[in-house]
Structures are given as C-alpha cells and as structure tokens.
Amino acid sequence: MKEKILLKAQLPKLIEELRKIYRVLAPVKDNGFYVYKAISSADEVDLDFANTKIPPKEIFFPRSEVLFTYKRTDNGIELIEPENSVEKQVILGIRGCDAQSFLLLDKFFAYGKFDDPYFAQRRKNTLLIGLACNDPRSTCFCTSVGGSPFSEAGMDIILTDLGDKYLVKSLNVKGNELLERIPWIEDANERDIFDAMQLTKKALAAIKEELPIEKLNNTFAEVFDEDAFWLQFSQKCIGCGSCSFLCPTCHCFDVVDEESSTGGKRIRLWDTCQFPLFTLHGSGHNPRPTGRQRLRQRVMHKFNYYPKILSEIGCVGCGRCILACSVNQDIRVVFKAVQES
Amino acid sequence: MVQITDMKKKGNPYLPKLTTIEGIIRENDVNDLKTFKLVFKNPDDFKKFEYISGQFAELSFFGAGESPIGIASSPTEEGYLLFTVKRVGVVTTSLHESKEGTTVGIRGPFGNGWPIEDLIGHNLVIIGGGFAFSTLRSLTVYILANRHLFKNVTVIYGAREPAELCYKQDLAEWEKRDDLNLTLTIDRAVDGWTKKVGFIPAVTKEVAPSANNAYAIVCGPPVMIRFTIPVLTELGFSNDNILLSLENRMKCGIGKCGHCMIGEKYVCTDGPVFTQTQLQSMPKEY
Numbered sequence: 001m002k003e004k005i006l007l008k009a010q011l012p013k014l015i016e017e018l019r020k021i022y023r024v025l026a027p028v029k030d031n032g033f034y035v036y037k038a039i040s041s042a043d044e045v046d047l048d049f050a051n052t053k054i055p056p057k058e059i060f061f062p063r064s065e066v067l068f069t070y071k072r073t074d075n076g077i078e079l080i081e082p083e084n085s086v087e088k089q090v091i092l093g094i095r096g097c098d099a100q101s102f103l104l105l106d107k108f109f110a111y112g113k114f115d116d117p118y119f120a121q122r123r124k125n126t127l128l129i130g131l132a133c134n135d136p137r138s139t140c141f142c143t144s145v146g147g148s149p150f151s152e153a154g155m156d157i158i159l160t161d162l163g164d165k166y167l168v169k170s171l172n173v174k175g176n177e178l179l180e181r182i183p184w185i186e187d188a189n190e191r192d193i194f195d196a197m198q199l200t201k202k203a204l205a206a207i208k209e210e211l212p213i214e215k216l217n218n219t220f221a222e223v224f225d226e227d228a229f230w231l232q233f234s235q236k237c238i239g240c241g242s243c244s245f246l247c248p249t250c251h252c253f254d255v256v257d258e259e260s261s262t263g264g265k266r267i268r269l270w271d272t273c274q275f276p277l278f279t280l281h282g283s284g285h286n287p288r289p290t291g292r293q294r295l296r297q298r299v300m301h302k303f304n305y306y307p308k309i310l311s312e313i314g315c316v317g318c319g320r321c322i323l324a325c326s327v328n329q330d331i332r333v334v335f336k337a338v339q340e341s
Numbered sequence: 342m343v344q345i346t347d348m349k350k351k352g353n354p355y356l357p358k359l360t361t362i363e364g365i366i367r368e369n370d371v372n373d374l375k376t377f378k379l380v381f382k383n384p385d386d387f388k389k390f391e392y393i394s395g396q397f398a399e400l401s402f403f404g405a406g407e408s409p410i411g412i413a414s415s416p417t418e419e420g421y422l423l424f425t426v427k428r429v430g431v432v433t434t435s436l437h438e439s440k441e442g443t444t445v446g447i448r449g450p451f452g453n454g455w456p457i458e459d460l461i462g463h464n465l466v467i468i469g470g471g472f473a474f475s476t477l478r479s480l481t482v483y484i485l486a487n488r489h490l491f492k493n494v495t496v497i498y499g500a501r502e503p504a505e506l507c508y509k510q511d512l513a514e515w516e517k518r519d520d521l522n523l524t525l526t527i528d529r530a531v532d533g534w535t536k537k538v539g540f541i542p543a544v545t546k547e548v549a550p551s552a553n554n555a556y557a558i559v560c561g562p563p564v565m566i567r568f569t570i571p572v573l574t575e576l577g578f579s580n581d582n583i584l585l586s587l588e589n590r591m592k593c594g595i596g597k598c599g600h601c602m603i604g605e606k607y608v609c610t611d612g613p614v615f616t617q618t619q620l621q622s623m624p625k626e627y
Contacts, residue, residue: 067355070403076444077403112610114354114595252599255592259404278600279590282429287626305605
C-alpha cells in the first residue's frame, strides 16, 4: 500500500475513527510524565513526547493481576477464572524500542511447555500504530541492540512526524485494512517520503554510540566470576529495582494470595531479581545474597542467558533504566567495561 | 510408563486442581515434618496428573499461597499423592495446622524428574539425607514395583536421629526385602539404635557401592552433598552418572516467574534433576 499523509489537524478525526472500532491506548501526560492510557477523547492524546516513563508492557502484563479468585463454600473451595475479555485495541504512538519489547515478551511468554494465557489473551487483538523517533534521547542505545529509531518491527502501521503532518506507512495486511477504512486519508507525495528519509538519517546520527553488544555475549560469561568487576557497579547500587520495574522486557513476577472474609484472590505482581527476597530459601539460605550477584544476574540474564534461551538480546535500548536510576548507574558503562576486560 | 515430552500443555497452568487431605502422617518427634495424602476431588484430575518420580508440584493453601514440594508418592501408587512438608514458612505452616478434609490446591506435575529411561538396566545407588528423601522414596517405591527393570539397588538413608527418619513403615518393609540393599544411619549414637552411626559421606565410603554400570542418585542438605560427591568420585562414579535434585525459591513452576534461575537454566523446567556434569557448568546460585 502507498504511504499516506495525515495532517496533524486531522489527528483527532483519526483517533475518533479508531475509537469507533477499538479501545485506543495512547501517550497521555499525567502528573508531568507520559504514560500509555486508554483514552476517552482525542484531546487527551499527546504525541509530542520522547517516551513514557513506565513501559507499555503493563498493557499486557499488568503490575498486579488477578490470576483467579476463590470462594469458600460449604463444600470447600470454588475457583473462578477472571474474565479477561479482550476488546480489539490499538496502541497509538508506540516507539520502535517498545514494539520490539512486545516481540521479545511474546517469545518469552510462549517459550517452553507452558504458554502464559493471561499475557497471550491481552496481547492478541492488539494493533500497533508506531511513531518513529525523530529525536532519540541521550540515553537511547537501540542501535546497539539491533534496533533503530525508525524500527518497524512488531508494528502494523508507522507514523513519521514531518512537522505539521505525519507520513503514514502501512506495514502489513492489518495495517492496510485499517487504512482502507479511512477514505479521507490522502496519499503521500515523493517529497514527503524524501523528508522522512532525511529524518531517519538525522535520528540515526543523533545516537552517538554504538556498542558491539552482540559480540560481547561470551565476554559476559568470562567476567562472571570476577567479583571486583561487578563490585565496581554494585557498590553504588541501592537495590531499589527501578531499573527492572521500568524495563520494557523485565518480566519476573511474584505470586501472592489475598484473603477476604468469604474467599480471596491469587495475584501476580511485578517482582525483581534486585531484591534479596527474590531468591531467599525458606531455610534462610540465599543463593544470591549480595548486591554484586544480583546486579550480575540482571545483566547476565539480558545479555547472556536471553541470547542462549531465545536467541535474542533481552534489551531494546530504551534507556529507561539509565533515566530512572537514582545513583546514575548506566548499563552502557557496564558494556564498555566488559568490552575492555 | 509416562514419558516427559516437550509437547505444549493445554489449559491455564496457573489454575490449581482441588484435592482433599485424606491422611496426615506425623514423620518426626519435633513435629515439623508431616506427610500429606492428597486425593483429587475430581478423579479425572488424577488421571491427567501423569507424573514420574522426581517431579514436584505447587501446593496451594488458599489464603496463604503456594509452595513447590517434591512428590513423595510413586506413580505406581494409585488414587492419591503424597507430599512430605517441612514446616518453614506461611504456606507450610498453614498446611501443618490443617486437619483431614481440608481443601488443598495442586498444580503440576512440574520439572524433569529422575531420568527413569536412563536408569533402566543399571545398578542404582540411592543416597538421601534428612527429609530430602521424599522424591527418593518415590523413586524407590517405583523401582520396587518395576523391580525387573533395574539391577542391584542400594539405598543409603541417614538422618540426625532415628525419629527424624521419614517413611518408617516403608523402611521397615524394605529392610525385609532381599532385592534391596538398605543402609540406615544416624548422626550420633543413641540408646536402642543397632544400625549404622555416622554421616552419609562416611557411611557411603563404608558401604562402597560399585560404580560399575551404576548411577548414584543423591538428595540431601548442601553440606551432605558437598562431602558425598568426592566419595562417589573416588568410588569411580563419573559426573554424568551422579544425579542430584536442586531446590530454589520458585513461584510459578513453569519457567516464567524467574525466581529459580541458575544461569540460563530454570530449576523448575530444566531441573530439578541435574547431573553433576551439568551442575559443574552452572553458576553456584543454588
């Protein structure tokens, strides 16, 4: 399908069209930070953003989620599965890194003998309308992990901001079908496509560093037992876990029961390997008792274990962990240290 | 025999099946070890619960949560499952405080289990310490029910004191058999104990099972394992023929929650059974 042009003035009209068919999630400014939210009006949407503070993984993998509820009856216990009715939904304005993170999570939650039905159910029926990154942040390093500010992977449609309009490119059948429903959207001309190409070049040039992370895979294993190597980073880490809670690909969780007078519910919650409790045995023994081991686990999981299990790096280079860290830990510095070791 | 395949499992793996506690056996004097006999409320669920020795399940005490517990019964025992539970945390304490008739949820079976196929036709040396004997009890019962499939079977089982030895009824029966070489030991001598006294590594050295065409299957506290492996190596067991079962904190049991990871391995899905060769290539995060 030929590229289209959407004037920014027409964006509310497009969103209202989408809302007729889909639940629409889009970046909304909330308390000074951007977050993906289900919107009830086009006015709420603000596409003039770098990226959200909280990753969009919570759309499919909520930070707290009821796995089932149970009722105490005269005959014992009755289990009730939640009805996660999944409406058709669109995420508008997803960045390339986050769309890539969905592909990783898809692979992870379907890996092995057991699929995760909760993730899969929320994920299906979701259309992704991406927004290319014209201005990557100083903390972005998607190009080091196989991504790009203009990555289309995982998206159905991608928008490129051309100032007063968006270049609209459909990437597959689902995207075509959607655009066909919008008769008033006009075709782009050669000039628009040329402008978008120039922006791609500019955005790529804006990401200063490219780290050969794929080549570092084995080097990570070589420094595994070097305590001093990990200590130089873990010494300043306060173990708050923000890096993993705000990571679009971190997917570890805890499971707890919440009891009420007549029954209760079993809930899963985001968890992080950065907490000592994460590995604590009932006996009191802890396989990863030190911060150095816990920091190492997070780095190794993403850059060594993930490639071994799923043939992909478990990081999309969004830089949220760098932005969120209260002690200025920078994963890129770890890469450089690994490279130099 | 049940085969563990890589086929996708259908259904919601987070949803427990319901069972009833139909029996509680107090295993020790201190009363922090109990064996629970669980019977599925729906008999079909038992048929679908196809397991092999060495696998585990997630037991739910509703309102307290879940705990991964090794299956102590053998698939050759029809109609019920056995779990030996040590009272340690919230879930296990709730289980200990429950009476017969209480509803308990169960998810599983999970994990790889003992490699029965590999063990067939071999001499087996089963070494257990303390309450870690549960999946070894399962294996021993399985072996005795299919005795012709296996060659010589040696069982070395030790505990701190006589009262800490689990499955006393089974042990009494096994002692009478001539197709099983059973050695029981306690850490320190007590009045009335006529069997061996000494730690597992020393007793293993004394029993000196042959490594010829043999597998050693070891479960116990870390300190016991640490000192038993060198004895087995000295007896000629190769690292490929030493099998161990690991424990780690876990939540989901299906390789998703991330808690039990050791390197790129998940104890819940890649294990809990590993060979000593595998363990040597893994980080010591267990």
